[in-house]
Amino acid sequence: MAVQPEGTPCWADAMFSDLEGAKSFYGEVLGWTFGESSAEYGNYTQAYADGKAVAAVVPPMPGQEGQSQWCLYLASPDAAAAAERIRAGGGEVLMDPMRVGDFGTMCLAREPGGAVFGVWQGGVHEGFEATAVPGAYCWAEVCTREPELTDPFLASVFPYTVQQIEDDSVDFRTFSLRDRPVLGRMRMPGDVPPEVPSYVNVYFTVADCDEAVARATKLGAALRFGPMTSPFGRMAALTDPQGANFSVIDVTTTEGETPSSTEL
Structure with a gap:
């Protein structure tokens, strides 16, 4: 690798x-x-x-x-x-x-x-041995209440180029390396309880989003969002039985056009 x-x-x-x-x-x-x-x-x-x-x-x-x-x-x-x-x-x-x-x-x-x-x-462990296949990491978003602090910080620590997604319904940016988006940043919605801290939401790939959600909730997970089909895949956000937030995404099931973005 x-x-x-x-x-x-x-x-x-x-x-x-x-x-x-x-x-x-x-x-x-x-x-x-x-x-x-x-x-x-x-x-x-x-x-x-x-x-x-x-x-x-x-x-x-x-x-x-x-x-x-x-x-x-x-x-x-x-x-x-x-x-x-x-x-x-x-x-x-x-x-x-x-x-x-x-x-x-x-x-x-x-x-x-x-x-x-x-x-x-x-060192000898370079990281993921697979990505974007069932069971593997696919994407991540920094979910923050203070994007005005998060955005300049990320761009100062790592050599990212930054794009703002043009969507009035969500405040979302992507951070790219060599013209490839590698990380997202989402402003946490106002309806998120104030005791929930900012966090990084990690997406894991699944073959079927609905089946994964059904298995997870049967085992005690809480469904926080979705399943919903997007231009990037069919996804859902979950909290596992021990309180860890994560998302699942089926990247083979897509719907709609990729939103446009503006380079910052």
């Missing part, structure tokens, strides 16, 4: 108090299988779709128990330099760059709008 351009989403993981429950849920909904837990790295457990590494689940470290959430990692050839840009741009470094054996170097941060994300400097 070629090294991804800096700022490319390259990995996703989540902490779950009930690790076996998470494995059972995502195994049923996304078809994941799981590798052996690594006791040396806090029982970090990789998930696989058709034999390809696509994500990981891990129990919380002591003192970090709380609501589960997915964390998206953005690629960087130099995590320490990225951490400095995060601080300079008004973000907060939650965990200084830390080498994880020969796998790579990770850093955790919070952007000024409140969403937590990671930076990954790949």
